Every structure is written in structure tokens, then in C-alpha cells.
Amino acid sequence: SGIVTNLMGMNVQDGDAYIFINKSLTGLKILHAEYGGLVIYNMKLERGAFKLPDIDTDDPATSKGIKWADLMMIVQGISPSEVHRCSRWEPKKK
Template identity: 30%
Template sequence: MLSLTSEHRYFLYQGSCDMRKSFDGLCGLVSRELAREPTSGEVFVFLNRSRTHLKLLHWERGGFVLYYKRLEQGTFAVPTAGTSLSWAELVLMIEGLQAEKITRKKRYKISS
């Protein structure tokens, strides 16, 4: 069951990833390279060198979930904003949409 929402935090691994890596190998990259805790509930995004394969690593209650997408044609466009991704940026990247210019309109936000 796909349980990723806009409530999660998303982090993009900046290097290219060997797509043969599974749960333990990806957890090692998260710990060493991103200096984050793999079991934090955050979602970690990995791309291969040619940007045709994408993996998402996510901790849910009781264990890890690994989502994998392979493109038959084209490449994933990587946002240039850094390691942190928003839900919207992730969805655009997965769907193959690239925004040329984004203007975020001011919205009310409750202070916590």
C-alpha cells in the first residue's frame, strides 16, 4: 500500500546510487552520506547515474518499504534546490514534469 503523503519529509541522495543496493545498502548510504537516521520515518530518494531508475526508501511501522521505478524512455529531472525535496517536487520528478518557473503564492499558515 502506497502510504507516502505530503506530511513526510523527503531527502534526495546527491550522488549516483548503485541500483543493486537493497535495504541494508541504502540504509548505509542514509547513515553515512546523508547523516540521517533511516528509521526516522523520512523518505530517501536515490537515482542511478543515468537517472533512469529511482528508489524510495521509507520506514513504516514494523519495517522498511522500498519503492522502485524504472523508466523505459527518458530520464528523471532532478530539482536543483539541494537535498531536501517537497512532496510536489517529488511528484513532478516521478511524473516527468519539469516546471520552468515556479511562483509560490502566499498562503495562511498556523504558527506552532
């Protein structure tokens, strides 16, 4: 939560999930607030590596938002950038 608060300038209790992936792309941690406290999910791959969505390396942002469906694909070993998505209605973002 210190990284989220101090380095990212975000509030860990705002309802978002914060995803941290190690440099070798073999470990993933998800931090989010639940009723009563913070929860950390930890996944360490025995074989292979996580495939992340394409990221602009020139972007100076300290974080990048992704959809929950993309996170589920990453965890399941599916490359989000190689998936063909059918057209669907999405609510307007605030």
C-alpha cells in the first residue's frame, strides 16, 4: 500500500485493484481493499511468463489501467493483445 500511496499518489481504499508484476514476468500480486482490510493475491508461475498488453515505452505514466477481463486473461495465460474482441456496448466512463 506504501507504493500505491507514496509513489503512485493514489488511495488504496478507492476500490481499484493494483497489480504488480516482477521484472521477469513470473510473479504477480494484486492488492485491493475488501470489507475490513486490504487483500493481497499472489501468483508465482512454475513455468512460462505472464504476457502483458502492449505498453508504450515512451509513456512516462507510473501506472496503466486495464480491464478486469484483460487481467483474467493474463492470469490464465492468454495474450490480451492477440485476442479478437467482438463489438459490445460499454458504459460511458466518468
